[in-house]
Amino acid sequence: MLTLRDGRFTDCNPKALEIFGCERDALLGKTPMDFSPPQQLDGADSSVLARKTIDATLAGSPQSFEWLHRRADGSNFEADVHLTAVTLDGESYLQGHVRDISERKAIEKELEGYRKGLEELVALRTRELETANHELESFSYSVSHDLRSPLRAINGYSSILREDYADVLDITGAAYLQRIIGATNRMSSLIDGLLALSRLGSSALQTKPVDLSAAAESSLSRLQEHDPERKIKIVIHPGMTSASDSHFTDVLLDNLIGNAWKFTAQTTRACIEVGSSEESGETVFFVRDNGVGFDMAYADKLFGVFQRLHGEEHEGTGIGLATVKRVVERHGGRVWAEGVVGEGACFYFTLGAVDSDAS
Numbered sequence: 001m002l003t004l005r006d007g008r009f010t011d012c013n014p015k016a017l018e019i020f021g022c023e024r025d026a027l028l029g030k031t032p033m034d035f036s037p038p039q040q041l042d043g044a045d046s047s048v049l050a051r052k053t054i055d056a057t058l059a060g061s062p063q064s065f066e067w068l069h070r071r072a073d074g075s076n077f078e079a080d081v082h083l084t085a086v087t088l089d090g091e092s093y094l095q096g097h098v099r100d101i102s103e104r105k106a107i108e109k110e111l112e113g114y115r116k117g118l119e120e121l122v123a124l125r126t127r128e129l130e131t132a133n134h135e136l137e138s139f140s141y142s143v144s145h146d147l148r149s150p151l152r153a154i155n156g157y158s159s160i161l162r163e164d165y166a167d168v169l170d171i172t173g174a175a176y177l178q179r180i181i182g183a184t185n186r187m188s189s190l191i192d193g194l195l196a197l198s199r200l201g202s203s204a205l206q207t208k209p210v211d212l213s214a215a216a217e218s219s220l221s222r223l224q225e226h227d228p229e230r231k232i233k234i235v236i237h238p239g240m241t242s243a244s245d246s247h248f249t250d251v252l253l254d255n256l257i258g259n260a261w262k263f264t265a266q267t268t269r270a271c272i273e274v275g276s277s278e279e280s281g282e283t284v285f286f287v288r289d290n291g292v293g294f295d296m297a298y299a300d301k302l303f304g305v306f307q308r309l310h311g312e313e314h315e316g317t318g319i320g321l322a323t324v325k326r327v328v329e330r331h332g333g334r335v336w337a338e339g340v341v342g343e344g345a346c347f348y349f350t351l352g353a354v355d356s357d358a359s
């Protein structure tokens, strides 16, 4: 604590002497400017600013501010200063409380440095990740694309062999040929799936209100048209809507409902339910079936490309759920699954905040 009269120090306590690093005699009679550098950290002229602050305090409004002070040995330190006007025996004095905050400032500066460094690192990693993703997408796009023409050749020549050389081939030869053609058809579906998946990553989202109940209904009626023999109980909750891209959500529902349809093929009294519920202010949609189900130990694996838990008895490419995941992620949502072997499966998803500036 220091006391000033007419701009000069008239008294101080031992703490003030410690802060400024001098003896009492070296301080009394001096001005605050004798213990300040000519300029403050922001470049302001110290004496102009000091005058203003002192005048404002004397005029009746106490001042609290940060100040760059100078110790007796010439080194600077940042301080918190609180100035008030007091009257003693009819005389006007200023009372100043000065606190050395250089240590706090140094820590703040260090933290700020870390924060900046972290921000830069995150931005760098994000850019790297975006580039890697982009490269991966264009890689899988061109690979899939380029695989098509040799595949078409294999398929075409196999078909010619089967048709024009039928009498030369024995039964075993013809069966092998049939397998080749089957395998090329399967590979063609895999390529279609990969192409669709890579397109989902790069095309822009067109977000608008989407009637998910209607979309689920048309997805199911397409399946029913293809397979009119199957009797399935279908429950679709009415009035489900989302703010999303309608093409993407069609792809998502077609995959989930298509799976439910496929994995209930051998189920007596099969049932598929498409619904939603509100959970912590968020709408969670679900597609539930009572089909073959799956082992929960593999619940996360399902969403990887080419990951299939069930064998050849259920046709498929293993790209459907990877596609679902991509759609959900593009919308800022989440997807997860629950299943019990032999009892059925339920796939949940949210369509959160929309990433509309996709490149």
Ligand SMILES: Nc1ncnc2c1ncn2[C@@H]1O[C@H](COP(=O)(O)OP(=O)(O)O)[C@@H](O)[C@H]1O
Residues within 6 Å of the ligand: 255, 259, 260, 263, 289, 291, 292, 293, 294, 302, 307, 308, 309, 310, 315, 316, 317, 318, 319, 320, 321, 322, 339, 344, 345
């Ligand atoms: N409704 C479901 N019931 C049981 N298992 C499922 C269901 N949906 C998906 N799965 C499991 O997840 C795997 C991956 O699904 P998906 O990516 O759609 O591939 P695909 O349908 O081509 O097999 C499936 O092969 C299956 O093992």
Ligand SMILES: [Mg+2]
Residues within 6 Å of the ligand: 255, 258, 259, 316, 318, 319, 320, 321
């Ligand atoms: Mg599928």
